[in-house]
Amino acid sequence: MARQNTVFKEAYNRCLEDLGGKDSLPSEPELGEKYGISRTTVRAILSRMRDTGLITWDKRQKLVLRRPLDQDYFPDEETNSLNEIIEKSFMQRILTGDVEPGMQINEAELAREIGAGATSVREFLIRFSRFGLIEKRPNSHWILKGFTVDFALELCEVREMFELRSATAFAKLPVNHPAWADLDLIEDEHRDLIIDLDSRFKDFSPLDEKFHLLVHKASGNRFVIDFYDVIAFIFHYHFQWNKSQARSRNERALREHLDYIAALRSRDPQEIERACRRHLNSARETLIDALPR
Amino acid sequence: MARQNTVFKEAYNRCLEDLGGKDSLPSEPELGEKYGISRTTVRAILSRMRDTGLITWDKRQKLVLRRPLDQDYFPDEETNSLNEIIEKSFMQRILTGDVEPGMQINEAELAREIGAGATSVREFLIRFSRFGLIEKRPNSHWILKGFTVDFALELCEVREMFELRSATAFAKLPVNHPAWADLDLIEDEHRDLIIDLDSRFKDFSPLDEKFHLLVHKASGNRFVIDFYDVIAFIFHYHFQWNKSQARSRNERALREHLDYIAALRSRDPQEIERACRRHLNSARETLIDALPR
DNA sequence: TAACTGTATATTGCAGGTAAAAAACAAAAT
DNA sequence: ATTTTGTTTTTTACCTGCAATATACAGTTA
Known part of the structure; x- marks a missing residue:
């Protein structure tokens, strides 16, 4: 797997939320602006909406055909970015006392347990270090300083x-x-x-x-x-x-x-x-x- | 290329510095402690010292044969870790006004110009962001806020x-x-x-x-x-x-x-x-x- | 002419692989 | 009994590659 498409899925869900009560959609740049995404992603969303029969789409004309149903939405857990997943998983360990203060944190092990790549876990830890809860030993592991x-x-x-x-x-x-x-x-x-x-x-x-x-x-x-x-x-x-x-x-x-x-x-x-x-x-x-x- | 061996080269040079005036070297763990490196790296250093005729090495006996010459040292530029290289290169751009405040910073371009992998540059930028000089647009580029x-x-x-x-x-x-x-x-x-x-x-x-x-x-x-x-x-x-x-x-x-x-x-x-x-x-x-x- | 769409290109986010370095384990020496 | 060495295993640092996403460019429509 390479990059996941949570930006697409999450924005798609937000679009569905706003679909009720409208009979047409604005231009692609306008949609991109509204949802904070690029036109590429807007077009991916429109494509899917057309494919699932939610709208017709011909150039500037985007007509709403029906209200979205529950099954049109992507499930919530698919819209969490990998970073959110790693963060939640890591904080859970800290707060449930799964990891005690002073313990070593192992990037490779964490990555395996969370089911994410080592790079993502690593980048998360670097970002997370500013919270003052962990500390890096260069060329080696991280130390959990703990929520004390x-x-x-x-x-x-x-x-x-x-x-x-x-x-x-x-x-x-x-x-x-x-x-x-x-x-x-x-x-x-x-x-x-x-x-x-x-x-x-x-x-x-x-x-x-x-x-x-x-x-x-x-x-x-x-x-x-x-x-x-x-x-x-x-x-x-x-x-x-x-x-x-x-x-x-x-x-x-x-x-x-x-x-x-x-x-x-x-x-x-x-x-x-x-x-x-x-x-x-x-x-x-x-x-x-x-x-x- | 995978990881570079700057830890080895830099520690090797420090060992050479300390070699003069001694006729034998202490145990592997002691050397590791002294230079802040693992035994694996200590042994790599000892191996090289033996191969270049600086010492003899048989189990606990590590006898110094000669004083190190200039050519025994690794050149300085080979002992800088990739991170130091990226940091210097990046700061040079900022301080020489090569990059103006408000400009975009492009990970891929930076990586190409510095000659490092994208991941390394990315991790550097994440760490560097705490200095308040750059800011990330998610899913997109960084912005240089500038040394103002x-x-x-x-x-x-x-x-x-x-x-x-x-x-x-x-x-x-x-x-x-x-x-x-x-x-x-x-x-x-x-x-x-x-x-x-x-x-x-x-x-x-x-x-x-x-x-x-x-x-x-x-x-x-x-x-x-x-x-x-x-x-x-x-x-x-x-x-x-x-x-x-x-x-x-x-x-x-x-x-x-x-x-x-x-x-x-x-x-x-x-x-x-x-x-x-x-x-x-x-x-x-x-x-x-x-x-x- | 200005905004929009269609299409092509570049960059980011992430996984996988590999050498360097650390850590763990077992055997040997003081 | 403890420390040291020899060896194996694990982890980190880093590069490459690919899909998702953003951006750039050209053609089209109002």
Whole structure:
């Protein structure tokens, strides 16, 4: 096997989602733009849609013939890119304690177990190394440093430095800066979510990420913003793996966010520092509480 | 071609360096330990030394027959690992303005031009991306963000945050912590170097790196320490590429370091902050002055 | 003329293979 | 009993090749 066609399959599924209620499709470049894919892939999708009788396609004319059925979609697991597969598989090992801190990580073995090529696993590990959880011995194996309390503390220490600075910078943004409008929208989303948190608990993690990323972007510093990737990644898996107290934890975080947002609006540095610190402290606590000891 | 044997060649050369004045060599494991290589490579080295008449080798007995000659050494360019070659070649393009900010970087083209395989170049770019100079468009090319003033300012901003915190932590290290002894040694090296800086200008960059790394390590934070790699990398190339005013620049830095070291010894937080800030400010200035505008 | 389609070409993502280097294992020597 | 050597096995580093995808170019349509 060479490259897999997950880009095609995943975009095909998204196209099907949007197919209902339309009777024709726009031009190829427009579709490419919409789904973030090249015309080559657009044409592959259109070809398949024609072959499965979903549309007719003659040059500019692309007429919808019928609504897509469940069986028209590619199964979910076929739309995950190899990288996502490797990442999930690897994180599962780490978080379930399958691999203990200090242990060696073996590229060849990992590749065999995951069923991927050595190159892909290798590239994944190189990218992953920036999360501070693994370390390379040159010409030899990787070492798992582990998802430990130390790790969480070090992560949160840097986060605090970066986020305090970003929040301070946020307050200095000119009133007409689009970030303020984004903040309004995010605040509304918070208020909506807090009302029926029970049914929409899954929406918390992405909203949390959106809010903090907005704050970090105010730093205008690529290293600060890039580091937020690390935080988001860790918290993403933290939310996924540790569901205990999720409801109360999320509610508390949402309320702290609202307090934090109000502080940003006040533009008062001390008030901002207080609200930011309070939230980051409780985020750190929940992260550390969830770790094995 | 598969893997190259630069580990062997480079270690072989180091062995030759140490060969003079000895009449026998220690055990294989000991040699492996000393040069940071496996026994397999040690044995390859011993084999070659025997074949070229440098030693006799019978089990534990490894007797030196003659001093190594110039022609016994592998030429320098054969001891650079592929990664070093790619890195140098790539940095040359960036720093000579061969590639302008905003331009696309093409893995395949780069690989052809450097004469390396696509995988190696790809892995290099992934590792290199943490320096904040390039960015990946998934399924497509990389973008060069460029060695610009913005880049330097963002880098220095984070450096300041991290180093101030590290320096503060340094002052709190217990008196018997080995870092204080390391600091003594580094101070001595500074005083030695400042005396004949003209003839030993090449020694400045590694000493600078050693000093700042020692400070950063006091943070006890892997993200802070890892980030120092980025700084060291950038300054390394900065020193290499920009020789103008090198002499006065280095002398100033050395004196600032001595002042900074004295401040650390005083353990006075304000004094430390002053000395650290002063040095980081002048480091930032020299970095920015060197950039094209 | 500007946007679109048809087609050709280039690049990326990934697997497979191989020499270099590391690691593991067994036998021998202190 | 521990360390060293001889030998075998495994893994890493790297190149090549191929399908998926992106990009470039030429012809077509509004």
